[in-house]
Amino acid sequence: MEREMISKKDLLELKGISYGQLYRWKRKKLLPEEWFVKKSSYTGQETFFPKEAVLKRIDMIIDLKDRYSLDELADIFSANSKKVSITRDDLATTRYFSQYTLELLKDEEMLSFSVIAKCIILEEFKRHMDIPNEKGNEIWNLLSKMDLDNKHYIVFMSNQEQILIKEESAEIYYEQDFGFREFFNSYQCKERVDEIVESLGGMSNE
Template sequence: MSEELISKKELLELAGISYGQLYRWKRKDLIPEEWFVRKSTFTGQETFFPKEKILERINKIQTMKENLSLDELADMFSPSLSDLQLDKDELIKRNIVSNAVMNFYLETDQSGPNFNFSRMLEVYVLEKLLQSGEINLDEGKMLLQVLKDNAALIKQKSCELIITRKLGVSSCLLLINAEDVHFERGTKIVVQVSLMTCMEEIKSKLL
C-alpha cells in the first residue's frame, strides 16, 4: 500500500507550474505540509510528493482558481467548517446524501436532524460506499462507529478509511498519516477512501 512518489522537478514539469506557484499554494494551505516529503538521494536531500494526491489537488486548484480566490480555495481544502450547521433536508437537497441513506443513518444515530461538519462527513462517506455497492448495511454501521470514535483525530491530516474482509469477516480501520500498511495473507481490501478528498467533495457541493 506504499504510495507512488513524484519528485519536485518532475511535478513542476508535469503540472506546468513554477516553483513559486507551488510554494505560494503551500503557504496558503492549499497543499498540506505533510505532502512535502524530504528524502535523501545520491545528490543530497530532495522533496517528493504523493503523486496521485498532489496531481489531483493541483488540477483542482487550476480548474477552480478562475472562479475562487486562493483564500476561498483554502477554506474549501481545509478539513473542517466548525460553525456550519445544516438540517437533514438541506443535505438531501444539496445531493450530499439520499433520502434512503439519511433514514438509515438516523436509525443508528439519535443525535437529531441538525448536522455539523463531522456528521456531514459520516453521512457522506456512508452514502458514497452504500450507493457504490462496496459495503453492506452492517459494514456501514461499523464505519460510522469508527468515524464517530475518531472524530477528533480527523483534522488536517492524511486520513484514510479502510474496510477489509477475510473469510467473510469485515474489519474497519482509520489510517492517519500512514505511508505503508501490510495485512495478513488472504485479507482483501474492499474499500480505501481518503477522508480529506471526501471533505473537499462535500465543500464543493456546499459552495
C-alpha cells in the same frame, strides 16, 4: 517503515509544474509547510516531500483549479473546516440521507461537520453496496474513529467490498495486493457538506 519521499526536482519533472507554481501553492496553504522536508544530499541540502501525499494533493489541485480559486481550494484543503450548525431535522429535509442514517443521529441535537461528513460516507457506501443494517453499524463504528474536524482521510474499498480508511499523509503498502481502490475522501465530504449547508440557507459559523 519509513515513508517514501520524492525530491523537489523529481516532483517538478514528474508533474510538469514549475518551481513558481509549487511555492505559490505553498504560500496559499494548498501544500502544508511540514511536507517541505530539508535533507542533506550530495549536492548540499535538498527539499523532499512525502511522495504519496504530495502527488495526490497536486493531482487534486490540477483537477480542481479550473473550478475553484486558490483561496477556495485552501478552504477545501484546510484541516480547520467550516463549523456547521445543523439539526437532524434540517438534515432530513435535504432528502440526501436515508432513514437508517438519520436514525443513527436520533440522540444528536446539533450536528458537527465531522458527523455530517461521516453520514455522507456511510450513504456513499449504501449507494454502492447492498449492505444490511448490521454491516452499516460496523461501518458507522469504523467511521466514528475518524477525526474529520482536524485530519484528512482517504476511504478505500476492495474488490471484495472490504473497507480501509487511512490518513492522507500515511503510507499504504498493501493497497494493490488486496485490490483496494480509492472510494471517497474527506475533501469530497467538505464539498458535499458545503452544498448541504448552502441548500439549507447557509446555516454555518465561520
